[in-house]
Amino acid sequence: MARAALGDDVFGDDPTVNLLQDRAAALLGKDAALLVPSGTMGNQVALRSHTEPGDEIIVESNSHIFLYEGGGFAALSGLSARCVDGTAGVMSPADVRAAVRPPGGLSHYPNSALLCVENTANRAGGTVVPLVRCRELGLLAREEGLAYHLDGARMFNASAAMGIEPAELAAPFDSISFCLSKGLGCPIGSLLVGSHEFIARAHRFRKMFGGGMRQAGVLAAAGLYALDHHIERLVEDHRRARVLGEGLASVPGFYVERERLVTNMVYAGIDEELGSASELVAWLADAGVLTTAVSGSSVRFVTHLDVDDAGVQQTLDACSDFVGRHRASA
Ligand SMILES: Cc1ncc(COP(=O)(O)O)c(C=O)c1O
Incomplete structure (x- = not known):
């Protein structure tokens, strides 16, 4: 961290941040990534980037996004949340399908815009949402015209427990947030990962939410170390x-x-x-x-x-x- 090459990341010219973002995107098999200060901000920027005010998100009833982010989905993005009860944090496709609002909606309903999955599921005990279920829900999201976000604060715990590559777990999702803090051991930092278009939009909302950081390469250096040394363990x-x-x-x-x-x-x-x-x-x-x-x-x-x-x-x-x-x- 002390030796990190630094620049101003608000202008996109911090070389260590850029390296970390490229590494995170490559690790998850996506186009691009964005460093944010916390897992909460990663999720909140993702919600705002996938939706418009008045939309509705579908989340598991005990999810972090619903319970523990200060109601940010409503306050910051003007969203309502439709909760689906999971079993050990795992939602069934039938229950998720039933939670999607009818298309057109006679203009009565909010627009179902985004489906979120949490893996591992914190409040369920750090349980894993199996890859096959992540894929099933991804197909459902596509059929229903929903974007699909993974709250992967601990996604490397999930992929390690399943014995699969992180990119395999990330593949069904349009966006993923994961934490460098928590099990990976960094003091600060999370990454939001997705397509070029998505990350370009997220960049704007990161700034709006106050998450644009200047010489953030100090933090990114810790993140690079964590990705190299703290996943396999x-x-x-x-x-x-x-x-x-x-x-x-x-x-x-x-x-x-x-x-x-x-x-x-x-x-x-x-x-x-x-x-x-x-x-x-x-x-x-x-x-x-x-x-x-x-x-x-x-x-x-x-x-x-x-x-x-x-x-x-x-x-x-x-x-x-x-x-x-x-x-x-x-
Ligand atoms: C599943 C999940 N998502 C997001 C977060 C938010 O992370 P942060 O504390 O970095 O905001 C947490 C934190 O515990 C979490 O457990």
């Missing part, structure tokens, strides 16, 4: 998450859906009598383990490149101690 995070999940499943009062242990996340439910999820999170923080409460009784654990085997054991020990504390005070 994601399977280690998956192995550790499985060890952690299996271990937590055997801690009394902890519940884990083992079939959802496919990538780098573990969602564990805890018995009410042990305490609340936020009490567990505070306990773990004291033991040096950072986690997130996702409901009153459920905690999310994520493995990543800073978590080693000893860290997994430390987590399991701290959870066992949490149960022991309860038993001692009961």
Whole structure:
């Protein structure tokens, strides 16, 4: 990062950013890419670029775009969202088809414009949307005249878990956003990837949304390093998450859906009598383990490149101690 060649990326002349964008596009088998500060901005710029105000997007009910982006689809792009319940984050083609508004719509309906898929599906536990389903939904989107976006914040976790090339996973989609932060380990940065025309339009909305950065090559250099060094090792995070999940499943009062242990996340439910999820999170923080409460009784654990085997054991020990504390005070 310190040695990165820099320019002004708002003018498109930062060589390190251009290198990263070209690499990202090539990696996903698309024409072009655009560096943005966050996964949220990647998604929001994609939504705005694919739609016009008054359009409707189709999203999975627990998707990040719907739940966790501050309602940006409505505030920034004037969109409504039609939610489809998935199973472990995976929507069925029949349900998606039923969510598409009738063409013409007697001018009553909003215009269904865009279908979004999240892979891996964060709130479902880091589950994978299988390639065949991504393709089926892509065909459906084409038939229905919808654009097709992948919220691939963790798409490399998905492709690693499926044992396929990232470009294969990206192929059915018109656009993809992926994060350099999270499992790839960068402090900042996401990429939006798609056709030349799409990225040209996205460039305008990135500026409008305040995401045009100047000497951003400092960040792009970290991104290039991450693409070179941190993709192949994601399977280690998956192995550790499985060890952690299996271990937590055997801690009394902890519940884990083992079939959802496919990538780098573990969602564990805890018995009410042990305490609340936020009490567990505070306990773990004291033991040096950072986690997130996702409901009153459920905690999310994520493995990543800073978590080693000893860290997994430390987590399991701290959870066992949490149960022991309860038993001692009961
Ligand atoms: C599926 C998904 N999409 C998008 C994002 C947004 O990324 P960022 O935090 O960089 O805005 C996240 C963040 O957790 C996510 O889980």
